[in-house]
Amino acid sequence: MLDQTRVPAHRPAYLPSPEHDYRLLWSLLMLFALVLLGLGIGLRDPWPADEPRFALNALEMLDTGQFWFPHRGGELYPDKPPVFMWLTALSIAITGSVRMGFLLPTLLASLGVLALVVDLTRRLHGPRIALLSGVALLSTLQFVLQAKTAQIDMVLTFFTTLGAYGLLRHALLGPARRWWLIAWAAMGLGIITKGVGFLPLSLLPAWVWLARRGEAMPLTWKELGLGLAVLTGVIALWGLPMIMIATFSGDPLLAAYRDNILFKQTGERYADAWHHHEPWYYYLLEVLPWAWLPLVLTLPWAAPAWWRRARRGDARVLLPLSGVVLIVLFFSLSAGKRGVYMLPTVPLLVLALAPLLPGLLPRRGLNWLATAVLTLLGGLFLVAGLSGWLGLPALSELSIRYGITPWAWWVLLGLVAAGLLAWLRPRRGVAALALWLVAFWASWSTWGYLLQDPVRSPRDMMTQVAQLTGDEAWLALPSFDEEFLLQARQPSVHFGDNTPLPEQFARAFHWMQQAPESRWMLAEASHLEAYACVDMTQAKDMGPQNSDEWWLVPGQAVADCEGNANAALLFVAPTTVE
Template sequence: MTRSGAPRPPLRRARLARAALLVAAAATFASFLGTRDLWAPDEPKYALAAREMLETGEFLIPHVNGAPYPDKPPLMFWLVALLGALGGGVGPATAVLPSMVAALFVLAGTMRLVRAVAPRAGPGAELVAAGLLLCAYRFVMQATTGQLDMLLCAFTTWAFVLLFEVLEGRAGTRRVVAAWALAGLGTLAKGPVALVLPVGGVACAALATGRARSLRGIVRWSGLAAFVAVVGAWLLPAAVRAVATGRADWLADLLFRQTLVRYAASWHHHQPWWFFLAVPWYDLFPASALLPAALAGLVRRDDAAPGPVPRQALLALAAAAGFAVLFFSIPSGKRGLYLLPIHPLLAALVALDLEARRAAWRGAAMPRAGLAVAAVLLAALAVAVAGLVGGAIPSDVPRWLADHGIALSPWPLAAALTAAALAFAVAAAAWPRRPAVLVAPLVAMLAVWIVLARTVYPAVDASRSPARLVAEIRERTVPGAAGAMIDFRAQFGFYAGRMLDVDPSDERALADAARRLAGREPFWLLLRREHLPLLERHLPPGRRPVVILERPVGDDELLVLASPATPRRAPSAQAPGAVP
């Protein structure tokens, strides 16, 4: 501090640099707003759950299309519903804003994490860690997607921070209680994995660094009480409501099938055991190009060597990340985004390795090689985008884009990727003599994400969004016509409103839908072409429904059938006709 009490200039500059990085991140995330509708499978489902909360006033038990939804806890739905109530309804913007805000907290937590494990590393390492994370493909995609994972990551990141601070000797009951309470909020976002990852990860870090006695400071009754209080504040009244209203099956599904059963006997997303050993290399790209140097540094660095980054800090981060990889590798069901909560750990690991090498003025060859590899891969990606999409490289890509109605110019994205490749090449040549050169790749990657948001997303949305299909259904059917869908999907229900869900394995439900299509009341049915034979078995002879629409959405060929009283007028592109 100066005599006047003002912060010293280096501290002020560090704070300004942190703030500038967060502002740049917020501006990048904001560039994605308004570029697309909600995309299947998760975004419209979660937005629909939030909207039904506002419509029905039922906030304890989430519902999708009027049915109790046991797959996920309600925190994300509450946040989206709150934003919808404040901002004129639930839509694409309100659905993704919680993820964007959570991503900013993750970036701030990543910088704090560097200070927690290596207090002498300095602000430069903090900024590099957050910058590497902001360059990473998976992080930016999840920050701009209305899913639960970034919200979970925000809570686990700060739980990691607080528990690592306790591990490093900054003891205090408040830190432990806050960490476990954050794990409780993460549990309300996506389940008990929010507790398993930080507590299990920091416990492994303590064991790996010879600090097993410190585990007593991490696992305390006060922390457990905070966790139970946070989770119980919702779960207890929700359980009472479920039992009182005859929905105990929802409670059992939530507590057991979606947690223990799903972990022990996954029923989808099956992947080989080594899947999560490969995921970080492309999900963290281009930052992952520096990961081999960081992993090699774990083995080669002398813990007794002086410097701002002790080997113990790197081992702690690697052990915590390794625990998550092992934990998620046990079940057969695996998705790449499951590892998002350890991306801040890996970014901090890489940043601290760079800081250790820079401070020692040795071992720069591997990081420079990593930066060069990233430059080459980005350049190759630019050539692939320009060649495949532009048609210079023979492939089926132009035909596939045309078949799906995607009109995409490859040149803006190819140019941005080329600029990023040049920035990484310059960094490879100038680091570590000029540490500030790492700003160039960050700025270039932010430009890539903005170009992706403003050019690629709107083009792809023309094919993926069901909003246009639903608008055409409304245009071509009489007002008030009842709607249904075989094998209901929330992306259509979000835009069409409440729909009858026809189970394709239920013959009685199919027969009832066929009867209504042949009847005299306005009624329309949305189905994928693959389900048409199931329905045709129940259609009465001589009373075929009208085909009012036939459109591809994503990879599905969709039909809209209607009873004779349903069409408002003949469709402009195709007159109503019998089922083909």
Template sequence: MPTRPHHTRDLVWLLLAAFVVIAAGLGLRDPWPADEPRFALVTRYFLDGGDWLFPRRGDELYSDKSPVFMWVQAAAISFAGGSLRLGFLLPSLLASLGTLWLVYDLGRRLWTHRVGLAAAWLLLFALQFTFQAKRAQIDPLLLFFVTLANYGVLRQLLLGPDPRAWGLGGFAAGLGTITKAVGALSLLMALPAAWAAWRGWPRVAMPRARTWGLGAVMFALATLAWFGPLFWTVARNGEAWQQDYLHTLLFHQTVNRYTASWDHHEPFWYQFGVVATLWLPAALALPWAVPAWWRRLRRRDARYLLPLGWMGLVLLFFSVPEGKRDVYIMPALPMFCLALAPLLPGLLRKAGPRRLLLAFALGLGGVLLVAGLAMLLGDPGFEHRLLGRRGYAPGDIQWLAGLLVVIGAWMLGCAAVLRARPAAAVAWALGGLWVIYSFGAFPVLDRYLSARGVMAEVASHVGPGAELGGVAWREQHLLVADRPVATFGFGPSGAEPGASWPEQWRRATAWQAEKPGVRWIFTLEEAMPACVDRDAAHFAGATSRRRWWLLPAAALPPGCAAGAAATPSG
């Protein structure tokens, strides 16, 4: 299929806009809680010469997630010259740009160039996609692998026979599987295809036996990139801690998390609420898209059946377990945008969708503008309730309030100027929101969400020759510390698996007693025993609504700490 010059120009503009929106603020912040510092700390462990198969946070194995994302992040940080601030977000940026291209190219091949562009634009400004693309989480990389798998599978099933594309799909599904377990869900696309082939739908090219085998081999090869060395090492050494790591990762954190979820309990319909809210503004089209999809399905158009059928399977799969998070269904978002894109020209000629789009821009802009003005001009108690409890300085609160006013005014201005082109109005409004937020808010928020300020105070107070140990620490503290930090187990909330606070205190006080003149304990306030002499301790600062203290040996009376009750929180 030849590419015309203006097609290339349109794609360049799309990717350039996506780069500006997603990369805005790059280098202006550290990793933020909850997950970003954890992944970055494991990544730094790898870069500092750690075991690349068995990641660690502090002195404990990290078996919650596979290390694949951290491997990619390590490569990105190395590419950025070792700069954590520049490199830790690069995997999400590149994966998101790749996902947009895949959706465009798939839409172009299945329909037209304009449909491909529409699908990619819908995805770029879906709230969930943009928000996750600007964070250093595993999910944008998983999204790329799953979309790449869908890309290869759909090229075989709808544009085939194409064994190479099917093999690519299998390989990408394998990479997705070792990245975050659920990557194999992309292969479920074959179920609606098999049903359509059984019912005699046109355009469905089911793989031959040899092609099925190729996909299986490519899937296995991709998974062996991690499983191979891991299983070999565990089988060869047979050490108990390695076997425990493997069992925890494969069974407790994967199978048990799905079948017997211990957190994030939500009702069955929760994921449908995610579609209706976080998939905005594309989800605004659902009242008109659903009947249109039904008409096309009745005409036996498999280009709609396969993406929509797969999306329904993903929604069902993640609605069954009690534990649910909004990011679980994000892999289905590109297929949603792909199925919606061919309908977009017709929908935008209707008065209802046009008015709803403008109402979205006006409503969101109006809410942000009113909130900003209320913080600037209204009841001071409002801003205290909104931000003051987090320890924000009055000047920073005023700055953030001003940003809300600017963003709100920008969105309302876009809706007014481009009211005859509501889709363009929403795109410009959301693009401005993300760019202004990134450049304007990142430097301010970073002072409260990063531990850099607290750890700078720690370094200044204890001096260059002191040694530091952490009790109830968070990953962000180790990440930005100016020296090695001794750790005594990981159990930051007192309820998570790992060493309990009393156990950490027992180890920490024994460690400090070996060199009482130079060793300090850095600890969370609510984990401190009630017997601590606060007059001898030093308050180091607050991050993310948590207060942190430095304790010299003199702050711990004889017999204090081990087994003692912690200070009541609050």
């Protein structure tokens, strides 16, 4: 049953209407989300593994004007379509800053997901449950984590959520053929963002079954055909020009880009994954227990309620729930698995849980379970922080390895957990856990950023390198990582990301020997150990960065090394926008 707000027959004119109350509370919810999710923007650089790569893609687009074929370090980057890079480039261009711009696409996408979930829940279950669904989404660990991470997946999730929103509007509140077409257009945009934008189609099997029972709008072949046409047309807006340019350019590198992104990065990546191999139970046992936290705590009580609604044929719950199950199954069948692949399930899970929340939140068992989880988390942070302060050897080694001492931060998080537990008591454990997560993300986005950024970003190291060599000196980066090119403060070159490491060093040695007074090399100590010809007495130890030890080697130090005079790709790093 839809939530019904009882309204007096003759409301005084000076009292706000329920719709006015809802708009006010919705505005406050979105403002809170903007502050929570946007907090910390401008305080840190892009962090490995993915963020520097996409920021570098965007900077090269702005620097070269080549927007159709993304490049990374001067080489074509065929792993992902360019939509996310376009959005990042636009954000950086508008703000004039990498630090201010690189997180904006995921922030705006996360706010869009929130707005879609709340609006659809309001239409299906009423305003009170809609606001609860928004709070539930903002409490979910993986959702907030990805909203604060400049990866493609939150933008993908916006498109898959918009696709699901349109399909559900048509299925449950239809006919709504405009939203049906918008859904297919969104899926097309999702596909040219990260391949799997078709995930909302996981709703169709349950939809067909429910339509036969009269619980959902019937589907027609005409509607399916029109939807597929819209999806294909959206993909073609990018795909056809890309294919035409690559095919008729006569450039074998563009042809290889075309084949890679159309085949290797789609079907082959799923059917015969070459990395991130995990067992079939990886998501069920290793990802979802933390990614869905705290929503996962409701499952012992939600599962029986879902079963009862399934027997009644409640399409409002069954459709999003079926999407969650099929998406988890779809990704579990592939050998290649990453935790972030589960992000599109979170909005659907909230939609399936939403009508149960008023009955679940007061439950004594759920609140005691949330209290136990908060006690565990707070206790771990408090004990670890105090142990680090007292010099426990294991934590001291960890601190030396990663170059940070987060003890005060961790103790504070433990004390906040203890304070919330004392204030709200176990009977309000869910509220205590949700508030602690807000405190965690607020401190993570400020104190945590300031602690981690010098370690996870080579900004300071690259600035020091430029000071030691001079701004005009050239720097070689064999076996480069994107964050080093991104933070380069001088002309920097590399020798092919896919070139074997010995060949990269041979080319680097030859290149440095051509002008030893003005050419330097920044390399990992573990790689330099293989070259006894390098005079390490002339090299400068730059210290640890990204868990590796780095050395700055002048051109004179490689005079006795055997080089390779074969033509090498030399890429001059673009100037970083501050």
